[in-house]
Amino acid sequence: MITQKIGIALVAPGGYAAEPEAVTRGIARLEAQGILVHNYYEHDKRYLRFGGTDEARLAQLNAAAADPDVQIVVALRGQYGMTRLMPHIDFDRMADSGKLFVGFSDITDFHMGLYARRGAISYAGPMFAGDFGAAEPVDFTLDNFWTCLKGPTHTVTGQGAGKPALDLAGTVWGGNLAMIVSLLGTPWFPRIAGGILFLEDIAEHPYRVERMLLQLMQAGVLADQRAIVLGDFSGYRLSPADNGYDFDEMLAYLRATLPCPILTGLEFGHIQRRVTIPFGAQGRLVSADGAWKLTLSDYPTLQRG
Numbered sequence: 001m002i003t004q005k006i007g008i009a010l011v012a013p014g015g016y017a018a019e020p021e022a023v024t025r026g027i028a029r030l031e032a033q034g035i036l037v038h039n040y041y042e043h044d045k046r047y048l049r050f051g052g053t054d055e056a057r058l059a060q061l062n063a064a065a066a067d068p069d070v071q072i073v074v075a076l077r078g079q080y081g082m083t084r085l086m087p088h089i090d091f092d093r094m095a096d097s098g099k100l101f102v103g104f105s106d107i108t109d110f111h112m113g114l115y116a117r118r119g120a121i122s123y124a125g126p127m128f129a130g131d132f133g134a135a136e137p138v139d140f141t142l143d144n145f146w147t148c149l150k151g152p153t154h155t156v157t158g159q160g161a162g163k164p165a166l167d168l169a170g171t172v173w174g175g176n177l178a179m180i181v182s183l184l185g186t187p188w189f190p191r192i193a194g195g196i197l198f199l200e201d202i203a204e205h206p207y208r209v210e211r212m213l214l215q216l217m218q219a220g221v222l223a224d225q226r227a228i229v230l231g232d233f234s235g236y237r238l239s240p241a242d243n244g245y246d247f248d249e250m251l252a253y254l255r256a257t258l259p260c261p262i263l264t265g266l267e268f269g270h271i272q273r274r275v276t277i278p279f280g281a282q283g284r285l286v287s288a289d290g291a292w293k294l295t296l297s298d299y300p301t302l303q304r305g
Contacts, residue, residue, distance in 0.1 A: 004164050004301060010128050012051025013108040015079025017043055017129045018089045026133030040064055049119040050081045057081060058088050060131040065097035071302060074128045078105030082112055085114055095120035100300060103127055105270065108175030111279040113188035114174065121280035121299045123148070124175050124182035139274045148276040151301030156275045158265030168263060170226045172283040172296060174198035181212045182183045184219055193224045196283050196294070200231035200269030206250040209233055218260055227285055229294065234270030263292050
């Protein structure tokens with residue numbers, strides 16, 4: 001655990017808290033660890049499906065970035081909303097703040113924009129409501145986050161059948177597949193050569209996963225990647241019309257079609273047990289005998305910027 005006095009800001013750039021008590025629980029847990037929590041989310045000011053109006057949610061981000069007592073900015077949840085804010089976010093201001101921005105899913109857009117505009121690294125990591133404020137928090141998820149924050153390196157492992165033997169290095173980037181594809185052709189899509197691309201998604205049928213990955217390939221993105229590492233892709237439903245087409249069939253087709261190797265078994269996505277990955281860190285990926293290890297380095301931590 002981090003022992004120095006730190007400040008965490010809570011912002012809601014996407015959806016509002018489905019369970020308001022999660023915010024109270026999360027704040028109490030963090031304060032019990034000696035962490036100062038700066039809450040910029042007001043549940044009573046939620047708007048439609050969002051954690052506030054577009055203007056209010058942008059103001060939360062700006063206030064957290066400007067707060068001198070904050071080192072870490074954690075998103076309340078994903079859901080949807082970041083896409084609305086992208087044209088209005090001052091990514092220079094975000095990068096210059098020196099804060100560590102944390103979240104996943106819808107927050108993938110923020111990671112992408114921050115890196116594309118400034119080459120600044122952020123954290124694909126836990127959410128405030130679902131992780132810090134969970135009724136039964138998952139120790140692995142939170143411990144992995146704090147361990148990553150300590151640095152100077154962080155190791156993620158996985159295993160499973162059909163993995164090629166690899167030993168390669170590159171820039172680690174990625175997140176939610178649908179969000180990444182949504183940014184193609186925009187100023188917020190980073191062009192990363194020699195990358196290690198990690199991906200996850202929820203409730204996307206295998207054919208849609210296939211279609212999005214083919215779109216990335218056809219747009220020229222995957223030709224520049226050294227490897228793809230897949231996290232969790234659950235929550236979809238197959239039907240009789242699929243006629244035997246399932247995730248495994250889709251994966252076999254992609255492995256025969258895409259220009260870079262694909263690994264599976266990453267504990268990341270819309271699951272309770274989840275690793276933290278610094279978006280933009282340098283990584284060394286080694287795979288052999290059905291298991292792989294990704295060692296991350298050169299990313300900002302609480303000890304060194």
